[in-house]
Amino acid sequence: KAGVTQTPRYLIKTRGQQVTLSCSPISGHRSVSWYQQTPGQGLQFLFEYFSETQRNKGNFPGRFSGRQFSNSRSEMNVSTLELGDSALYLCASSSGSGSIYEQYFGPGTRLTVT
Amino acid sequence: DQQVKQNSPSLSVQEGRISILNCDYTNSMFDYFLWYKKYPAEGPTFLISISSIKDKNEDGRFTVFLNKSAKHLSLHIVPSQPGDSAVYFCAARKGKEETSGSRLTFGEGTQLTVNP
Numbered sequence: 033k034a035g036v037t038q039t040p041r042y043l044i045k046t047r048g049q050q051v052t053l054s055c056s057p058i059s060g061h062r063s064v065s066w067y068q069q070t071p072g073q074g075l076q077f078l079f080e081y082f083s084e085t086q087r088n089k090g091n092f093p094g095r096f097s098g099r100q101f102s103n104s105r106s107e108m109n110v111s112t113l114e115l116g117d118s119a120l121y122l123c124a125s126s127s128g129s130g131s132i133y134e135q136y137f138g139p140g141t142r143l144t145v146t
Numbered sequence: 147d148q149q150v151k152q153n154s155p156s157l158s159v160q161e162g163r164i165s166i167l168n169c170d171y172t173n174s175m176f177d178y179f180l181w182y183k184k185y186p187a188e189g190p191t192f193l194i195s196i197s198s199i200k201d202k203n204e205d206g207r208f209t210v211f212l213n214k215s216a217k218h219l220s221l222h223i224v225p226s227q228p229g230d231s232a233v234y235f236c237a238a239r240k241g242k243e244e245t246s247g248s249r250l251t252f253g254e255g256t257q258l259t260v261n262p
Contacts, residue, residue, distance in 0.1 A: 063248045075252040088247035126248045137189030
């Protein structure tokens with residue numbers, strides 16, 4: 033079974049620009065969550081999509097948005113980039129229901145804002 | 147408000163000895179806890195989990211202990227191997243996934259180094 037894939041793996045953008053990151057979950061998984069990892073901050077939850085609907089949202093500004101398509105693939109968008117948005121963005125998939133709570137992570141997209 | 151905390155940024159142990167990684171939490175609504183391991187340039191990999199109704203779960207060299215009264219959990223690795231060198235994250239969730247979603251709250255991570 034293929035794992036979670038994220039594209040692109042690396043990205044360099046300039047302040048003020050916008051960026052779109054993509055995540056393909058494990059086949060059959062309906063939940064996709066996004067996390068931001070910065071040094072010393074651990075993983076901060078951005079939002080979760082389940083069956084094309086946002087089910088959970090973290091404490092990030094409205095510049096961060098996402099969506100999920102009918103095939104469960106998800107995209108995350110950050111508008112008006114700031115230097116502080118430089119981070120590793122991780123996507124995780126899970127079945128979305130049941131007693132198995134493990135999330136499976138992709139390799140991440142390393143975003144650098146200059 | 148850091149609801150899950152890993153107070154030790156780093157830990158160094160000798161190969162063959164026990165590694166003990168600690169995690170504290172503040173939210174008593176958390177009912178499921180997980181440990182993830184992360185190598186550089188890779189996403190976190192699930193290691194082991196424990197439900198709040200249990201106090202111990204074991205899987206091979208990995209054992210997780212949960213002390214609910216102290217709001218504390220720990221991961222024991224015995225024996226430690228050089229390949230275990232990685233960042234270890236503690237994570238917690240509350241509620242059933244189908245009602246509360248899949249959100250995990252993570253600690254800051256502990257860098258474990260196992261010396262040959």
